[in-house]
Structures are given as structure tokens and as C-alpha cells.
Amino acid sequence: MIFSLILGFLLLIIGIYGMLTQKNLIKIVIGFSIVDTGTHIIIVSIGYLRGKTAPIIDSSVDIKNAVNAVVDPIPSALVLTAIVIGLAVTALMLSFIIKLYQKNRSLSVDDYQELKW
Amino acid sequence: MISIIIIVLGIIMILAAFLAIRLKNLLSAIISAGVISLLASVIYLLLAAPDVAMTEAAIGSGLTTIIFIFTLKKIRKGDLDD
Amino acid sequence: MIKRIFILLALLGLVLMFLPFLKDFDFHQELGDLSSQYVEGSINDLNSQNVVTSVIVTYRGLDTLGEVTVLFLATAGVGFLLRKKKTSLRSRRSSELLQTGSQFLFVLIILTGVYIFTHGHLTPGGGFQGGVLITTAFLLLILADINLKFNHSILLFVESFSGVFYVIIGLFGILLIGMNSFLDPAILPLGNFGKLLSAGAIPLIYSIIGLKVGSELTTIIDKMGGE
Amino acid sequence: MKKGFLFFISLLIVWILLAGTSQQEIIIGAIVSLLLTIIFFSKATIFSEFNLNPKAIFYFLIYIFVFSWELIKSNLDVAFRVIHPTIPINPGIVKVKTKLKSKLGRTILANSITLTPGTLTVETNGEDYYIHWIDVTSEDIEGATKQIVSKFEKYLEVIFG
Amino acid sequence: MADLIYNIAAIVALAGIVLSFARLILGPTIADRAVALDGMTIISISLIVFIAYYSNRVIYLDVAIVYGLISFVGIVAIARYLERGI
Amino acid sequence: MEMLGAIVTLAGSILLFLGALGILRMPDVYNRMQAGTKATTLGSILFLAGISIGHYECGCFGKIIIIILFVIFTNPISSNTLARAAHFAGIGLTKRSVKDDLKDDDIENRGEEK
Numbered sequence: 001m002i003f004s005l006i007l008g009f010l011l012l013i014i015g016i017y018g019m020l021t022q023k024n025l026i027k028i029v030i031g032f033s034i035v036d037t038g039t040h041i042i043i044v045s046i047g048y049l050r051g052k053t054a055p056i057i058d059s060s061v062d063i064k065n066a067v068n069a070v071v072d073p074i075p076s077a078l079v080l081t082a083i084v085i086g087l088a089v090t091a092l093m094l095s096f097i098i099k100l101y102q103k104n105r106s107l108s109v110d111d112y113q114e115l116k117w
Numbered sequence: 118m119i120s121i122i123i124i125v126l127g128i129i130m131i132l133a134a135f136l137a138i139r140l141k142n143l144l145s146a147i148i149s150a151g152v153i154s155l156l157a158s159v160i161y162l163l164l165a166a167p168d169v170a171m172t173e174a175a176i177g178s179g180l181t182t183i184i185f186i187f188t189l190k191k192i193r194k195g196d197l198d199d
Numbered sequence: 200m201i202k203r204i205f206i207l208l209a210l211l212g213l214v215l216m217f218l219p220f221l222k223d224f225d226f227h228q229e230l231g232d233l234s235s236q237y238v239e240g241s242i243n244d245l246n247s248q249n250v251v252t253s254v255i256v257t258y259r260g261l262d263t264l265g266e267v268t269v270l271f272l273a274t275a276g277v278g279f280l281l282r283k284k285k286t287s288l289r290s291r292r293s294s295e296l297l298q299t300g301s302q303f304l305f306v307l308i309i310l311t312g313v314y315i316f317t318h319g320h321l322t323p324g325g326g327f328q329g330g331v332l333i334t335t336a337f338l339l340l341i342l343a344d345i346n347l348k349f350n351h352s353i354l355l356f357v358e359s360f361s362g363v364f365y366v367i368i369g370l371f372g373i374l375l376i377g378m379n380s381f382l383d384p385a386i387l388p389l390g391n392f393g394k395l396l397s398a399g400a401i402p403l404i405y406s407i408i409g410l411k412v413g414s415e416l417t418t419i420i421d422k423m424g425g426e
Numbered sequence: 427m428k429k430g431f432l433f434f435i436s437l438l439i440v441w442i443l444l445a446g447t448s449q450q451e452i453i454i455g456a457i458v459s460l461l462l463t464i465i466f467f468s469k470a471t472i473f474s475e476f477n478l479n480p481k482a483i484f485y486f487l488i489y490i491f492v493f494s495w496e497l498i499k500s501n502l503d504v505a506f507r508v509i510h511p512t513i514p515i516n517p518g519i520v521k522v523k524t525k526l527k528s529k530l531g532r533t534i535l536a537n538s539i540t541l542t543p544g545t546l547t548v549e550t551n552g553e554d555y556y557i558h559w560i561d562v563t564s565e566d567i568e569g570a571t572k573q574i575v576s577k578f579e580k581y582l583e584v585i586f587g
Numbered sequence: 588m589a590d591l592i593y594n595i596a597a598i599v600a601l602a603g604i605v606l607s608f609a610r611l612i613l614g615p616t617i618a619d620r621a622v623a624l625d626g627m628t629i630i631s632i633s634l635i636v637f638i639a640y641y642s643n644r645v646i647y648l649d650v651a652i653v654y655g656l657i658s659f660v661g662i663v664a665i666a667r668y669l670e671r672g673i
Numbered sequence: 674m675e676m677l678g679a680i681v682t683l684a685g686s687i688l689l690f691l692g693a694l695g696i697l698r699m700p701d702v703y704n705r706m707q708a709g710t711k712a713t714t715l716g717s718i719l720f721l722a723g724i725s726i727g728h729y730e731c732g733c734f735g736k737i738i739i740i741i742l743f744v745i746f747t748n749p750i751s752s753n754t755l756a757r758a759a760h761f762a763g764i765g766l767t768k769r770s771v772k773d774d775l776k777d778d779d780i781e782n783r784g785e786e787k
Contacts, residue, residue, distance in 0.1 A: 003120060004164060005224065007127040009217050011134055011153070013210060018138035020206045026143055026188065030150050033181060034134050037157050040173075044166050049228065054165045055250035056323065056646055057242060063392075066242060067235045073250040074234055076166045077259065080251065081266045083172045084327050084412065087180055088273035091419050094188040095280040101192050118594055118641065122634075125601055129608050136612065144668070148620045151661060152611065152627065158654070159631055162638050167323035167647055168251045171315075174654045175331040178628065180416070182661045183338060186668050187423040291672045294757055295550050297663065299533040300750040304656075306466055307746075310437055311656055313458050314444050315649070322649045335657055342660070342667050396450050424673060443735035444652070501688060501715040504708055508695040517704055517766065540749040541714060546707055547749075548756045558703045558756065589727065592679035596686035600720070603686075603693035610696045610705070618702045618759040622709050625751060626696050629713040630689050632744065633720040636737075640724050648736040655740050659747040663754050670758035 011038030047075030247398035260382035316409035330412030531586030678727025685719030701767035
């Protein structure tokens, strides 16, 4: 499906643009989650085959001819775990932000100069 | 039919992504980011991946939004602390 | 200003990198070798309707174990960063309607979660989704500030017990079948295609993953949202 | 005990609606429902707050019909107001009183009010309900109570005692 | 004929999503945006059931079940944050 | 039978559309909530019922009933919580409103202490 592939790329680019231009730490994490969604859409649409159905072989799919009737199961399996891991990673980043805010009382990237050169 | 739904939802998702980047109010930005994952699960279903759609529906529309809101809450309370 | 130009250049480079990929992208009409092997194996050897589930639990079971470990590490990180401290801030009580309604919905969500993770091999869904549903049920209690007095030692117990049990089931495969079959579901009878009690140990393993994911995410939510 | 059994049966019905009626599903569903009943029934007190006699069950069935009729009426009402070019509304928040005591009954009353013509529960405080009304026709408490609450209350009073 | 009417119904529902999203863009306050999000979730449930019909797979309905049960929690969280409850 | 299902579905989708139009057109948050709760509830019920009537052979009545029940349970709770929060946050009613008993009684600050 070419449209969903384009949609995924656009989301990825918008997310990266947001991550690069925004100063607020929480906005950067929002940009990260948009990039996450975009990547997942790209991977799933690479696995899509035109006119075929989901890889769950119940009564509406012919069991004898199942190999020619279903889409690729591997990208689905990959993305499924990636979404859960993405949630945990987002939680970890946000707790870093809470910790930083409790220390410095600021959410702006400009106020964190320790690692600048 | 599938192409029409994907195009309309895709335009909405891209606009929502722009809003999430652009809006000044953090809570509004989080709501816009929620719209993206909400509609993403419909798109996964159209791409014949119901497992992914269910995961995204459970995590994207609920938990991600809530974790962001909890962060905002901690920051607001920290503001009022001293 | 220079910064902005650099950013635009970087994005332009990204677009140029992706364009040939988009233009020459040809969609396959057939499954690849590995995928068709998985589909056939799932139908003939494992008796599992959902191919995605059999890829996650069996063929790539070791990866899933690694992913659960990553989840555990992230949980530990959140728990380490956000230690609880008492705040004396006033917060508004939730409405009576929300309190009653969430007690009512709590049981329904738990029941649906159990349905989702026991039917991982028949319907879309499985341990990860069911675990998230259980987390959401507890989250609803936090939002409605109801105190059901669930104590945290039970949560820790469920988490560590399910982790250990997951590995033990995997080792049973080596013990009963052969050297190469860590996490093989054939340690239980395979049953009839399309029934609830089929596909060997897949429902059991996925239920354990569901409990593990549910308790870990509940810990994260509790650390981030609790007072 | 009787109410616990009823709780178990309703959980089992939800499971059967979800999973179908084959034998294995019913056995597993019974086990899961039994576990949930044992764990939660004693902790959540709201599930034992209703009467269980033939009259209450009869009134419950009537209530479902009344509620469905009001739901359809409310939708046509709102749809008409939306289409109309000038949006004929006359909104305001009014206070009404209820006699119900049971928590579950009060919640069901408030949700029914939310789903019926032009009314939306905003806040509850003891026996007072504050309701946003899209077309205020009587501004005093008695008149509003009569128009909004009493059509449901007479059934719910029997069911929840 | 019946198929055509089903497709028209789906397109009308899709137009509903677009209108709700317009309120989300315009909405002056956060509560307006949350109301728009609520409307979008409910219309999306109908759309998911339509896709299940269109692809002729009963099992897609499970997605709609999870969606209908979970999606209101996000709205409740936004509301509780607004009223300084959590 | 299939035709009947199609017509019910179309009626449901028109109600969904009108609900969304109400969200767009109404003058303040509370009136928008009225449109967004009521019209979309009956709309989605009719949409789902129409699809299951048109395809009675698929055996999916149970799941459709479950989805309808979940929508009826959860929708009023979220609107009520949101309306309460909006009133607490000080979002006013539209100028056309007649009265506001809740503001006059001022009970909101009493319930604040946990």
C-alpha cells in the first residue's frame, strides 16, 4: 500500500523536525513518539500484500491454500513487541525529565549546558 | 474504498502531527499526539495487521497519553512545592 | 539562523535518502521462504490459528524473553528514578459517579483482559494486549482514587513468579523433547485445530507473559502516578 | 450468597458473549468467573445493592424499554437542534433532587439522565444533582425534578430500594 | 445495492471524523479539544466494525471491543488533570 | 434482510455525522458535550446493529452486543467527568444561558480536601 508508506515517511520527517527544532523537553519526547508511530506504519506496510488477509487462519480462510491467502506475519510480530517496548522507553525518558525538573526547575533545553562544548 | 479511508485518515494524522509540534499548550499537544495513535490503529487494521491494531489501541490511546499527563502533574506539583 | 538552515538541510538529506526507496519500491505478491515456512509450520506442527502468536511465542521465543527483560529493566529504571515522597498538596476528590462506575468497569476490564490473553492463539491479541488491559484496570482505580487495598508485595510476587515460571517452562522443553527445543510448546498435547485448549503450551506461555507485562506496567504507572 | 451467585452468572454471560458457546470455553469461563467472584465480590460493595424479587425484575424490564424510548427521542431532539440554522437552545444548569440512596442506583440514574433528551449531569452532591439542560423550561427545583428525574426514579426506586 | 449503501454510510462516518477534528483544531479551550477527541473515538469504533464487515473477518471485532473499553480512560485522565484531581 | 441492515447502518452513520456537526457548531463546551454524547451513542448503536442484521450468518451477535454495552457504560461516565472538570476549571457557559445553579451554590470548593 503506497499511501501508507508515504504517510509513514511524512510522520517520520515531521517527528524528526519537531525533535530538532523544539526547545521544550516534553515536546521532544512527543516528537519521539511520532517518529515511533511513523516507523511502525512503514514496517507494517512493507509486510502488506495486495488483496490478502490477516494471518489468522479461521473458518473464513481456506486452510489448504493458506500460504497464498495471508500477508506476512513477521513485521506484525516485530512491531507488536516494539510498541510495548516503546511505551516503557517513553516512561523512562519522562521520569528522567521529572528528575531533571526537580533538580533545575526548568524544562527548556537551553538551561542544560553541562554537556555543551 | 481502502485507499479513500487511508488518504483521509492520513491527512488528519499529518495535520495532528503538525499541531502536536506547533501548539504552545502542552496538554493540547498531548491530545493531538493521542489523535495520531488513535487513528494509527485504524490504519493497521486496514493493512491486515489486527494484532498490531489491538496493541496500538490499548497502548496508544490509553497508556501513552496517561503517562504524559502524569509527568505534567508531577511538574505542576513540583511548581507548587516551594 | 544557521541552525535552522542546518536542520532544513538534514531533513532534505533524509527525504533524498528515502525517495529512491519509495520510487522503486515493488510490492511482493508472494510470501518469502521464511514466512511461508512459518505459516505452514503454524498450521501443521503447532495447531495454532494465529501465525503472529506462534512467531512471537515459539519461533522467536528467545527474542520475546529478551524483550520482557528490557521491559523489566525499564521498570527498574523508573522505580529507581522516581522514589516516592510524601506531598501535602490538596487534590480534588473524584465524583461519586466516576467512583461507582470504575468499580463496575474494573471487573469487566479484568475479565476482558483474561479473555484476550487466554485466546492469544485464536484471535488477535495475546499476552501483551491482555497485560495492558489489566494495567488499565488498575489505572482506572488510581484515577478515581479508590483504595481497594491491593498491597504491593502481591504485585512483586506475581512479577517475579511469572518470570521464573516462564524460564522453567522453557527448560521443560529441553528436558522432555531435545537439546534444541527451548520454549517448545509441544510439551503439552496439541489438541484440535481451532479449540481453546490446543496449540500445546502456547496459551499457558502467553498467559504468563500477560501476567508479567501487566504487573510490570502496573508498577510503572503506580510509580509515576501514585502520591 | 444469592447475589454472589448472580454476580458469577453475569460474569459467565459476558464471557459466553465474548467467546462463544463451545464446551471448553464454558468450562474455562466458569473457572475464571469463579476466581473473579471470590476475589472481588466481597471488596466491591456496590454489587449487592439491589432487590431480588419478581417485582424488581419486572420493573427492570420496563425500565429498559422506557430508557430505549427516551434514548431515541433524545437523539432526534439533538439532531433537530443541530440541523436548525439558528440552533434553538436555551441552556442553563438547574438543580434537582432525588430520593435514591444506593450508590449503583444513583449512578444508573445519572447516566440515564445523561443519555436522555437535552440533559447532562454535571455534579452530584448528596441528594442534589446539578444538570445542564439544553432547553430550560422550568427554573425552580420542583418543576425541573418532575420533568427530568421522576420518569426514571419511580422504576429505580423499586429496583434499588 | 446493499454494498453501495454500506460504503456510503462509511464515508458519511468518515466525514464525521473530519468535522470533529476541525473542532480539535479550532477549539479555544482544552475541554473543547477533549470533547472532539471523545467524538473521534466513538466514530472510530463504528469505522472498525465497518472494516471488519468489509474484509469479511469476524475476528477484527475483538479490536473494537478493546477500543470501546479502553479509549474512555484517556478522556477521564485529561478531565482529572483539568480539575486538579490527580 | 441485507437491505434492512444497510438502511439501519445508513441512519446510524447520519446520526454520527450530526453528532460531529453538533460538536463543531454548538456555542459552548456543555452544549457540544450534549451533541457529542447523545447523537454519537445512538448513532454507533444503530451502525453496529445494522451491520450485524445485514450479516446475521456470521455469528457475531455476541460480540456486537458486548461492544454496544461497553459504549453505553463508558460514554456517560467520560462526559460527566469532563463536564464536571470543565465547570471546575472555570470555563463559562455561553451568553445565551438562562441560569447557573451550580455557580450560585458554590459547592465545588467544599469537596476539595481529600
